[in-house]
Amino acid sequence: MKRREFGQHCGLARALELVGERWALLVVRDLTVRPRRYTDLLEGLPGIPTNVLSTRLKELEQAGIVERQVAPAPQRGVVYTLTAAGHELEPAILALGRWGATQLGEPRPGDIVTPESVTMTLRATFNHGAAAGLTASWEIRAADLVLHAVVTDGKPDIGPGPAPGDPDLVVTVDPAGELPSYENLMQAMKCGLVQLAGPRELLDTFLHLFTAQGA
Amino acid sequence: MKRREFGQHCGLARALELVGERWALLVVRDLTVRPRRYTDLLEGLPGIPTNVLSTRLKELEQAGIVERQVAPAPQRGVVYTLTAAGHELEPAILALGRWGATQLGEPRPGDIVTPESVTMTLRATFNHGAAAGLTASWEIRAADLVLHAVVTDGKPDIGPGPAPGDPDLVVTVDPAGELPSYENLMQAMKCGLVQLAGPRELLDTFLHLFTAQGA
DNA sequence: CCGAATCCGCAGTGATACTG
DNA sequence: CAGTATCACTGCGGATTCGG
Numbered sequence: 001m002k003r004r005e006f007g008q009h010c011g012l013a014r015a016l017e018l019v020g021e022r023w024a025l026l027v028v029r030d031l032t033v034r035p036r037r038y039t040d041l042l043e044g045l046p047g048i049p050t051n052v053l054s055t056r057l058k059e060l061e062q063a064g065i066v067e068r069q070v071a072p073a074p075q076r077g078v079v080y081t082l083t084a085a086g087h088e089l090e091p092a093i094l095a096l097g098r099w100g101a102t103q104l105g106e107p108r109p110g111d112i113v114t115p116e117s118v119t120m121t122l123r124a125t126f127n128h129g130a131a132a133g134l135t136a137s138w139e140i141r142a143a144d145l146v147l148h149a150v151v152t153d154g155k156p157d158i159g160p161g162p163a164p165g166d167p168d169l170v171v172t173v174d175p176a177g178e179l180p181s182y183e184n185l186m187q188a189m190k191c192g193l194v195q196l197a198g199p200r201e202l203l204d205t206f207l208h209l210f211t212a213q214g215a
Numbered sequence: 216m217k218r219r220e221f222g223q224h225c226g227l228a229r230a231l232e233l234v235g236e237r238w239a240l241l242v243v244r245d246l247t248v249r250p251r252r253y254t255d256l257l258e259g260l261p262g263i264p265t266n267v268l269s270t271r272l273k274e275l276e277q278a279g280i281v282e283r284q285v286a287p288a289p290q291r292g293v294v295y296t297l298t299a300a301g302h303e304l305e306p307a308i309l310a311l312g313r314w315g316a317t318q319l320g321e322p323r324p325g326d327i328v329t330p331e332s333v334t335m336t337l338r339a340t341f342n343h344g345a346a347a348g349l350t351a352s353w354e355i356r357a358a359d360l361v362l363h364a365v366v367t368d369g370k371p372d373i374g375p376g377p378a379p380g381d382p383d384l385v386v387t388v389d390p391a392g393e394l395p396s397y398e399n400l401m402q403a404m405k406c407g408l409v410q411l412a413g414p415r416e417l418l419d420t421f422l423h424l425f426t427a428q429g430a
Numbered sequence: 431c432c433g434a435a436t437c438c439g440c441a442g443t444g445a446t447a448c449t450g
Numbered sequence: 451c452a453g454t455a456t457c458a459c460t461g462c463g464g465a466t467t468c469g470g
Contacts, residue, residue: 004443004444005323006238006241006260006261006262007261007262007325007326007327008241008260008261008326008327008328008329008332009319009322009323009326009327009328009332009394009396010312010315010328010329010332010335010336011311011312011313011314011315011316011317011318011319011332011335011336011339012240012241012244012308012311012312012315012332012335013241013315013332014315014316014318014319015311015312015314015315015318016240016241016311016315018315018318020235020237020240021461022235022461022462023221023462025227025231025235026221026223026227026228026231029227037432037433038432038433038434039431039432039433042433045221045223046221046222046223047221047222047463047464048463049462049463049464049465050433050434050435050464050465051434051435051436051462051463051464052461052462052463053434054433054434054435055461055462063318077432077433078432078433078434085317085318088314088317089314091310091313091314092307092310092311092313092314093227094310095306095307095309095310095311096226096227096230096231096307096310096311097225097226097227097230098226098306098307099226099230099303099304099306099307100225100226100227100228100229100230100231100233101226101229102226102300102303103226103229103230103233103278103300104224104226104229107224108220108224110222111222111223111224112222112223112224113223113224113225114223114225117223117224117225117226117227117228120225120226120227121225121226124226179224181224219441219442219462219463236442237442237443238443252451252452253451253452253453254451254452254453257452262444262445263444264443264444264445264446265445265446265452265453265454266443266444266445266453266454266455266456267442267443267444268453269452269453269454270442270443292451292452293451293452293453
């Protein structure tokens with residue numbers, strides 16, 4: 001497993017040697033959101049060949065970015081997790097994602113949207129300044145997709161799955177055939193094409209927290 | 216020139232489709248620092264095949280990231296520049312570079328250091344908070360390498376070449392056989408292994424501006 | 431079913447030579 | 451200076467197969 005090098009003593013070159021191979025950063029993105037199993041990753045990365053995924057996982061493990069854990073008795077399977085170094089990639093991933101979002105046109109036919117990608121976009125657009133001191137929790141539902149956004153004293157916890165406990169506001173969106181992409185979800189919320197379980201003001205708070213460019 | 220796609224409607228996936236190919240982000244990095252000609256780029260990217268460089272430049276041009284300009288009469292040559300969209304990649308490049316720098320070990324034999332890579336590292340470590348309201352200018356010299364860092368009311372202009380006008384402090388470092396990498400330069404400055412032309416306090420200011428993690 | 435390994439065809443890459 | 455041409459090679463995409 002010889003790694004191709006760039007011949008430069010440079011942070012960016014080093015980063016690209018470690019996570020610049022095809023699919024690598026998308027694997028890390030999915031693991032940034034939550035630990036996943038091999039088949040979860042396959043499902044969330046449409047079109048990745050199985051040999052490429054297993055090669056990437058080994059390279060990322062060797063680079064100290066990913067950890068392979070054999071889960072104990074009850075669920076018994078292989079779970080991939082990020083190491084501390086892997087989680088430190090998140091700011092870079094969010095920055096790249098923000099730039100790429102400005103270059104996104106209409107969804108191409110066949111494109112999919114995964115919970116991981118929407119989670120990443122929400123994290124990337126979270127407005128830390130506007131959230132200072134705030135505490136509130138939301139649950140977003142759109143067809144299969146369920147996300148939670150919990151803000152505790154300004155610090156966000158954004159990810160797939162329902163909000164723990166009782167969310168302050170549950171927003172149910174009907175994307176009506178459209179992809180449940182970040183843009184479509186926010187659009188529907190702005191237009192009020194949603195069902196709310198909770199105080200309506202919290203919808204405006206949510207939109208305020210996630211529409212401006214994050215930090 | 217068909218582009219391979221990732222099948223996801225996602226900012227990160229889009230970014231990787233546009234600048235994820237091998238060498239692409241290093242080309243953008245060099246152009247972030249200053250416009251360059253084809254042979255300048257070849258020189259700053261050791262080992263890049265000429266056909267790969269020309270392919271990348273065409274792809275980046277088609278993506279609206281790079282502009283190819285035929286310079287007029289006097290110098291008459293081809294100059295590559297970043298578009299506005301290209302310059303907007305800088306935060307992502309700096310973030311990736313910061314992460315990669317944490318993964319940099321000792322320089323491998325044969326590794327080189329270019330003015331572009333040192334410039335990028337200085338920009339990445341610039342501490343905007345500590346610079347608020349400050350105005351000062353430095354020129355750093357180490358063998359062939361000459362860099363300027365001009366801070367005007369807290370806003371940095373960092374790049375290769377001498378400082379315009381009269382810099383407040385000129386720092387001459389003798390890396391003595393070592394690579395003139397960011398780490399070696401800063402190390403020499405901290406130890407006082409430098410010659411100064413200007414007030415000594417400004418050396419401490421410089422170290423304070425560039426040692427902490429930037430924003 | 432999960433977690434891969436294996437094989438094959440091909441496109442992207444690397445190295446070098448060459449040209450307007 | 452600014453690329454193009456050629457060719458060997460390797461990594462990737464796609465499919466199938468295999469062991470726990």
